[in-house]
Amino acid sequence: MRKADLWRYIGAERSALADTWESLSPQQWNAPSWCEGWTVRKVAGHVLAAAEQTPLRFLEEFASAGFKFDVFADRGAEQRSGLSPEELVRRLRARTTTHNHPPGPVSAMLGEIVVHGDDMRRPLGLSHASPEPALVAVADAWKATNVLIGSKKRIEGLRLKATDAPWSYGDGPELSGPLQSLVLVMTGRTQALSDLSGDGVSVLARRAQ
Numbered sequence: 453m454r455k456a457d458l459w460r461y462i463g464a465e466r467s468a469l470a471d472t473w474e475s476l477s478p479q480q481w482n483a484p485s486w487c488e489g490w491t492v493r494k495v496a497g498h499v500l501a502a503a504e505q506t507p508l509r510f511l512e513e514f515a516s517a518g519f520k521f522d523v524f525a526d527r528g529a530e531q532r533s534g535l536s537p538e539e540l541v542r543r544l545r546a547r548t549t550t551h552n553h554p555p556g557p558v559s560a561m562l563g564e565i566v567v568h569g570d571d572m573r574r575p576l577g578l579s580h581a582s583p584e585p586a587l588v589a590v591a592d593a594w595k596a597t598n599v600l601i602g603s604k605k606r607i608e609g610l611r612l613k614a615t616d617a618p619w620s621y622g623d624g625p626e627l628s629g630p631l632q633s634l635v636l637v638m639t640g641r642t643q644a645l646s647d648l649s650g651d652g653v654s655v656l657a658r659r660a661q
Contacts, residue, residue, distance in 0.1 A: 453589045458558045461586040463548040465565040466503065468580060470544045472573060473537060481537060486571040486641055494533045496540050499568050501528030502554070502561065503547040510554035521600065559593035566590055567639050570632070574643065584617045587631045594638050595621045603638040606659065610652040612638075627652035 473496060485495045505528075517524035532540070553561050566582050567590075573580055594603040595612075613620040614631035627634065629648035636644035642660045645653050 453559075453585065455558050457585070458562050458589060459551050461583060461589070462558075462562050462565055465562070465569060465582060465586065466544055466548045469499070469565065469569045469572075470541050470548075472569070472578060472580065473541050473544070476537065476576075480576050483576060485575055486643055487568075490529065491533075492572045492576070494529045495568055495572050497531065497533030497535070498525060498529035499565065500532045500535075500540060500544055500547075501525075502564050503544060503550075504552070505554040506552050507555050556599075557593065559589055562586060563590040563594060563635070563639075566632075567636060567641070570636060570644075571641070582632055584631065587635055588617060588619050591619055591621070591631060591635050591638065594635070601639045606640065606656070607638055610655060612652075613650075625652035625655050626650035627656060 476492070481493045481496075482491050484490075485492045487495050487498075490498070513528065514521070514524050517527060535543070566586065569580060569582075591612075591614075594601065595607065596604050598604045607622060609622070609624040611620065611622045611624050611626045612634050613626055613628040614634060615628055617631045619631055619634075627637065627648045628650050633644040633647035637648065637656060640660065642657060645657055
């Protein structure tokens, strides 16, 4: 997918997530997300931190965190999670047309907003259907890489097959189901295994233990 198209989907996903944030109650903001130990508000802070990131700022903040990515990510999320919901929404909407990003492929930014959007929505019983081309782009980008999220190793020896899109990958015990849920389990969100079927479900569940 062309970079221009990736950015178009990123902008649309950010806009949709800002709409979701506008609808949340105080209780929902403080509810647990699918990111272990993080509330919905803290994931929102992380999403905004990524959307506002630049290569130079990334390097400065990463170095300040001792080149430990978990420390770096937690600091960025914590700094912005104290913002009011209105300010979080305003600043995310301001990033629906910008193309700044940390070092790395633009597809990673699309994956960031797609997956973290579900990290916040799904525990609250909310749903959002990301566009098929966006999901295909994310799945194709992550199926063969272990950088940060370890997707390649996690799905090694398994066959992933979408039931709602013309996408499949790998050989072995099969996991089949919605592509959005396949993307989630590729990144370690085992909560989405309940959306899938096939012999590969139990295999992936064991690997996560």
